[in-house]
Amino acid sequence: MKIKTIIKQHRRDFTAIMECEHCGSEELNKHGYDDRNYHDNVIPTMKCKKCGESAGHKYRPLTTKYPEGYTI
Numbered sequence: 519m520k521i522k523t524i525i526k527q528h529r530r531d532f533t534a535i536m537e538c539e540h541c542g543s544e545e546l547n548k549h550g551y552d553d554r555n556y557h558d559n560v561i562p563t564m565k566c567k568k569c570g571e572s573a574g575h576k577y578r579p580l581t582t583k584y585p586e587g588y589t590i
Contacts, residue, residue, distance in 0.1 A: 519561060536564065
C-alpha cells in the first residue's frame with residue numbers, strides 16, 4: 519500500500535486514502551502517524567484487503583511533514 523492522498527492531518531496524526539500498487543484498490547486509513555518509523559516500516563507491510571499483497575521492495579516512503587525530533 520502507498521499513500522495516495524492525505525485527507526487531513528493534525529500534528530502528526532493523519533487520515534489518508536491508501537492505494538494498492540498491485541491491484542489499484544483504495545482503502546481509508548484513519549490512524550496514520552507522520553514519523554519515519556510509520557513511513558519506513560508500517561506502510562510497506564500493510565496488506566491490501568482486496569488482493570492480500572503488501573508493497574514490494576521498490577516502495578519509496580514519503581518524507582514527514584515535520585522533521586524528526588521537532589515538537590509540534
